[in-house]
Amino acid sequence: MTSRWLRRHAHRTAGTLAPRLAARWATDVFSSTRTYGLRPDDVLPLGAAPFTVHGDKNVTDGFLWNENATQGSALLVHGWAANSSSMHSLVPPLRAQGLRVAAFDGPAHGVRAGDQATMTQYTHAVGAVLDTLGDVRVVVAHSLGSIAAIAAIAEHTGHQPECAVLIAPPAALGAVLERWDGAGLHLTRPLVEGIYQELHHRNGVPVSHWDLAALGAALDLPT
Structure with missing residues (x-):
């Protein structure tokens, strides 16, 4: 029984009993910046x-x-x-x-x-x-x-x-979310929609805002 299995089972239960909590939990995982658990030494390069x-x-x-x-x-x-x-x-x-x-x-x-x-x-x-x-x-x-x-x-x-x-x-943040494997969480369509809502709340703009082509359309610079 792996920690990944345990997390998936716990999250499935949370998704059934408390879907908003499950969405916040999943958004925390999606927003993690420490995927590999590493922190570099604070030294001057x-x-x-x-x-x-x-x-x-x-x-x-x-x-x-x-x-x-x-x-x-x-x-x-x-x-x-x-x-x-x-x-x-x-x-x-x-x-x-x-x-x-x-x-x-x-x-x-x-x-x-x-x-x-x-x-x-x-x-x-x-x-x-x-x-x-x-x-x-x-x-x-x-x-x-x-x-x-x-x-x-x-x-x-x-x-x-x-x-x-x-x-x-990536073309857009939404595309990244749609391809995300959940890092061991139990992802269902309602849960993914909950992540969209939670990301909107945290960012102050909808996930659709983070679209590379749309953001760059008005810029006058080569890419």
């Missing part, structure tokens, strides 16, 4: 300098490479349940282009406190970093970080990046 992020309570600092560069900045945005170190291999080629390179751990990711986050929180954090840096020319984002990055650029009223590079981006 090789060759990087720290910088302070203004305007976001969940993300207060990040890392800079080539900080005295004068050709503008490149911002690296990692995927869900990852951290900024997953993007470090992109630092050397971007530095070689004369760019200052910035990275940060998203809300409840990496060295941040917590183990759950929302797309709204991640989007706000990306926007705060864009505002703090002020001269971002290129945004490179991975996986669900792509949706947060494009949403932040779409909302951003300051300096606009010249281009965005999206690595393995």
Whole structure:
């Protein structure tokens, strides 16, 4: 009898007796940023300098490479349940282009406190970093970080990046939810609909808002 089986059985029971509770439980699991249970050491990456992020309570600092560069900045945005170190291999080629390179751990990711986050929180954090840096020319984002990055650029009223590079981006958050295996939970259609409602409540916008094509449609930048 595995822990996965026990969790599935417990969740099936909760879904029958308390469907709203089951939806919140499932949404907690879906929103987890610690899939692998790992927390990196809070150390400065090789060759990087720290910088302070203004305007976001969940993300207060990040890392800079080539900080005295004068050709503008490149911002690296990692995927869900990852951290900024997953993007470090992109630092050397971007530095070689004369760019200052910035990275940060998203809300409840990496060295941040917590183990759950929302797309709204991640989007706000990306926007705060864009505002703090002020001269971002290129945004490179991975996986669900792509949706947060494009949403932040779409909302951003300051300096606009010249281009965005999206690595393995999902088409929409809803598509991710529809393909989700439940991480051992007992997923039924009513429960999935409950997750949609709970995500709407937590994010302040419906899941359909997090659609990459729709968010990027009004942007005048190559991707």
